[in-house]
Amino acid sequence: MKRLLIGLDIGTSGTKTILMDETGVVVRAKTIEYDTIVQKPGWSEMRVQTWWEAVVQSLRLVLDGVEPSALAALSFSGQMHGMVALDQDNQVVRPAILWNDVRTQAQCDQITQAAGGLEALLGYTNNRMLPGYTGGKILWMKQNEPENYAKTKRVVNPKDYIRFLLTGVLGTEVSDASGTGFFDVKHRRFCSELIEKAGLCPDLFAPCTESDAVTGAVTAWASAQTGLPEGLPVVAGGGDAVLQTTCTGLVSSDVLGVVIGTSGVVATGISGCPENQNGDLQLFCNNAPGLWHAMGITLAAGGSFKWFRDTLCQAEKAQAQREGISVYDLLNAQAQSAPVGSDGVIFLPYLSGERCPHSDPNARGTFVGLSLKTNHAAMTRAVMEGITYSLKSVGELMGGVGAAPKKIIASGGGASSAVWRQILADVFGVPVYTLSGAGEGGAYGAAMLAGIGVGVYRDWADACAILKEETCTMPSGENTAKYARIFQIYQSLYGALKPSFDAMALLP
Numbered sequence: 263m264k265r266l267l268i269g270l271d272i273g274t275s276g277t278k279t280i281l282m283d284e285t286g287v288v289v290r291a292k293t294i295e296y297d298t299i300v301q302k303p304g305w306s307e308m309r310v311q312t313w314w315e316a317v318v319q320s321l322r323l324v325l326d327g328v329e330p331s332a333l334a335a336l337s338f339s340g341q342m343h344g345m346v347a348l349d350q351d352n353q354v355v356r357p358a359i360l361w362n363d364v365r366t367q368a369q370c371d372q373i374t375q376a377a378g379g380l381e382a383l384l385g386y387t388n389n390r391m392l393p394g395y396t397g398g399k400i401l402w403m404k405q406n407e408p409e410n411y412a413k414t415k416r417v418v419n420p421k422d423y424i425r426f427l428l429t430g431v432l433g434t435e436v437s438d439a440s441g442t443g444f445f446d447v448k449h450r451r452f453c454s455e456l457i458e459k460a461g462l463c464p465d466l467f468a469p470c471t472e473s474d475a476v477t478g479a480v481t482a483w484a485s486a487q488t489g490l491p492e493g494l495p496v497v498a499g500g501g502d503a504v505l506q507t508t509c510t511g512l513v514s515s516d517v518l519g520v521v522i523g524t525s526g527v528v529a530t531g532i533s534g535c536p537e538n539q540n541g542d543l544q545l546f547c548n549n550a551p552g553l554w555h556a557m558g559i560t561l562a563a564g565g566s567f568k569w570f571r572d573t574l575c576q577a578e579k580a581q582a583q584r585e586g587i588s589v590y591d592l593l594n595a596q597a598q599s600a601p602v603g604s605d606g607v608i609f610l611p612y613l614s615g616e617r618c619p620h621s622d623p624n625a626r627g628t629f630v631g632l633s634l635k636t637n638h639a640a641m642t643r644a645v646m647e648g649i650t651y652s653l654k655s656v657g658e659l660m661g662g663v664g665a666a667p668k669k670i671i672a673s674g675g676g677a678s679s680a681v682w683r684q685i686l687a688d689v690f691g692v693p694v695y696t697l698s699g700a701g702e703g704g705a706y707g708a709a710m711l712a713g714i715g716v717g718v719y720r721d722w723a724d725a726c727a728i729l730k731e732e733t734c735t736m737p738s739g740e741n742t743a744k745y746a747r748i749f750q751i752y753q754s755l756y757g758a759l760k761p762s763f764d765a766m767a768l769l770p
Contacts, residue, residue, distance in 0.1 A: 265718055266328065268336040268490075269702070269709030270317060271502065272421045274298065274360065274524040275568060277316035279324050280702050282709040284334075284718050286728030288702060292320040298360060304615055304623055306363040310346055310354045310423060317424055321488040330491035336428075336480070337712035338499030339506065339704025340421025341524075342441040345399040347414040348423075352432065355413050358420060359399045361441075362525070362561050364615040364623030366398030369405065373397055373443070376459045380541065386456040388447050389440070390541035393615070393623050394561070397443035400462055417466045421499050428488070428496055429478030432468040435498035437505065437555070439470045440546035447547050447554065448535045473500045473549040474714045497715030500549040502704040503527045503559055508549040509707030510671040510697055511726035518660065518667040520653055520686065520694075522676025523703055526563030526611075528656040530556050530665045542619065542659050549711060550722045556663045558618035558656035563649045564676050566611040566627065567593075570645045574638075590679070593642050598681045600643035602688070602741050603748050606631040607640050609648030610755060612763075619655050620756055624767040630755060646682050647745075650689045651752040657690065669693045673700040683733065688741035689749065698730040 264283040271278040276295035282288050294316035299307040343361035348354060359365075370391040377383040383391060391397055396417065404411040418426065419438045426432050439445045439452065444460075444467070446453040454464040471477060477498045485492040500508065507519030507529040521527035535554045538545045548555040562569070571579070571589060578596075582589035612625035629644065657667070672694050676682050678701045687694040699706035710725040712718075719725035 263332055265334040266332045267334055267709040267712045267718065269705040269707070269712065270336065270338050270421075270424065271703055271705035271708060272313050272317070272338065272340040272424055273502070273704070274341050274362065274565070277313060277320055278703065278705040279317070279320035280705040280709055281324050281328065282706065284713060286698055288699070288706070290324045291702060291705070292323045294320050299357060304364045306360040306614070307357040308344070308360055310358050313420060313424055314427055318488050321490060325489045333491060333494055334718055335495040335497055335712035335716040336490065337497035337708045337715060338421040338425060339502045339708040340419060340424070340438065340499065342419060342438055342501035342503055343394050343396050344420045345396050345403070346418050346420060346423045347403065347410065348416045348418065349413045350415045352416070352426065355410050356403075356407065361394045362565070362614040363399070364393040366393045366402045367623050369398040369401040370395070373401060373460045376461070377456055383456075384538060384541055386453045387443065387445060388535065388538045388545050389443065390621065391443040392617055392621055394617055395441060395443035397460065400466065401460060404462070414466070416468055418468055419501070422468065425477065425496060425499065428480055428484045428490070430481050431478040433477050433498065434468050434470050435473045435475065435500065436470060436547035437473055437549050438501040439467070441501055442467070447545055450547050471498050472551050473498050474551070474711060476715050495716050497712045499708055500711060501546070503557060504529070504546055504555050505549055505707040505711065506673055506704045507557070508555070508722065509699070509710050509726070510673060511722070511729065516666055516668045518657060518665065518670045520670050520672050521674040522563050522649065522672065522682065523674035524563070524565040524568070526560035526649060526653050528558050528653050528660065530660055530663070530667070532556055532663060536663050539662055543663065544618070556660065556665070558659055560611065560649075560652045560656060561614040561617050562611050562627070563653070564674065566613050566649055567645055567676070569613055570642070574641070594679050594681050596639040597643040597646055600639040602744055604640045604644035604647055605635055606633070607636055607644040608748065608752055608755065609644040610759070611645070611649045611652050619659055622760070622763070624763045625756065626763050626766065628755070628759065646685055647689070648752070650685050651749055654689050654749060655753065667692060669695060671695050671697060673697075674703050675701070677701070680735075683735040687735045687737040689745045691737050691742040693737065694735040695731055696733045698728070698732055700732070
């Protein structure tokens with residue numbers, strides 16, 4: 263009997279649960295979607311119970327009829343940086359503040375100043391304190407919701423809260439901890455000195471392990487809730503932005519991993535922890551012990567495309583429902599029908615502000631170049647192209663840590679689109695590959711990590727041996743040359759529009 267592994271991805275727009283056998287075949291998969299709470303521009307919150315409800319529902323559907331003795335382990339991928347505040351009884355204090363919430367710029371500036379300036383901060387953590395990170399959220403709560411801060415005894419990230427509900431054990435792991443802004447990634451531990459300088463208590467953070475550590479087992483209560491067998495080993499897991507690229511075997515600086523999920527990730531694996539000059543990139547701990555992960559993250563990649571779908575594609579959604587197909591199939595066909603360069607329309611995907619290469623919570627999404635000629639197909643393609651330009655702008659920073667990419671391994675929902683893979687290959691000018699499991703996103707990596715944790719696989723190299731090349735998309739030299747010209751225009755737009763973005767942020 264083949265051993266079965268469970269991967270749970272606690273995402274921003276939904277929770278995905280997969281059941282994978284040890285050869286890498288996905289036996290079952292289920293996604294439960296949900297919406298975030300947006301009270302003000304730049305804010306993003308979630309009722310924490312929503313995640314647990316989605317986990318319970320998806321697990322019960324995936325496990326129906328499965329022999330419990332075949333299950334080997336479970337692990338997690340999870341949206342990073344979110345703040346789940348817990349009181350002394352481990353009850354949730356307030357809705358979680360998510361990674362794409364950018365209200366905390368003032369607090370991030372205060373933490374940087376408390377550290378002694380940017381250079382000193384980089385000496386502590388090798389990373390900037392970005393508005394999306396957990397650290398600024400905690401200080402924001404202390405300053406703006408003192409009653410909630412007084413109740414808070416622990417702060418965990420989203421997937422780690424779900425892990426607690428399944429096992430009764432509070433903890434985190436090195437990749438997610440790296441994204442709190444208070445983690446010394448070089449030495450793989452929380453930086454108590456920096457936390458105290460920020461006026462916070464180091465005890466707020468739970469104990470930290472490596473990503474592949476077995477950190478508990480499914481309790482009787484969780485078993486009754488979910489249908490999981492009591493005693494099933496639970497492995498620590500990984501932050502999605504790291505794990506979605508680690509699980510493609512990303513340990514070489516000549517390969518770029520590009521994830522087009524809700525956020526966009528451009529990453530490469532490195533065997534050492536180089537100095538993060540000016541904090542332009544994010545240097546996190548890899549999910550493999552002894553390795554590190556250089557990456558840049560854009561805040562609204564697939565999230566921008568989902569916004570476009572939900573806001574400007576009502577006719578396509580109705581047609582898809584009538585015909586019993588995915589609305590994304592219709593949008594892909596539209597994008598394919600539009601010319602390279604979208605008839606002069608350029609989209610800036612700053613719907614949630616931006617993190618990299620522009621750390622700017624005031625940045626806003628923008629269509630530039632609309633004319634009477636512009637049709638829906640051109641706008642659809644422009645959204646795909648604009649997201650890809652943003653990823654390209656991050657990729658150009660990777661040379662600073664020695665990356666010289668010869669190919670891209672693409673994953674996340676966007677990688678399932680052939681037209682998007684072609685745009686990616688043409689904009690970057692290198693071949694784009696997808697591997698088996700790419701369409702499953704972080705949940706696939708979580709299942710692999712579960713297997714590593716309990717010895718189904720010896721290590722990441724052994725686990726990645728199950729991956730198979732599924733597609734190879736070669737760049738078109740003609741298209742690459744055209745995109746290079748458009749990319750230069752794209753690069754100029756942020757600077758030209760920034761004064762307007764800042765002025766708009768001051769509007770009531």
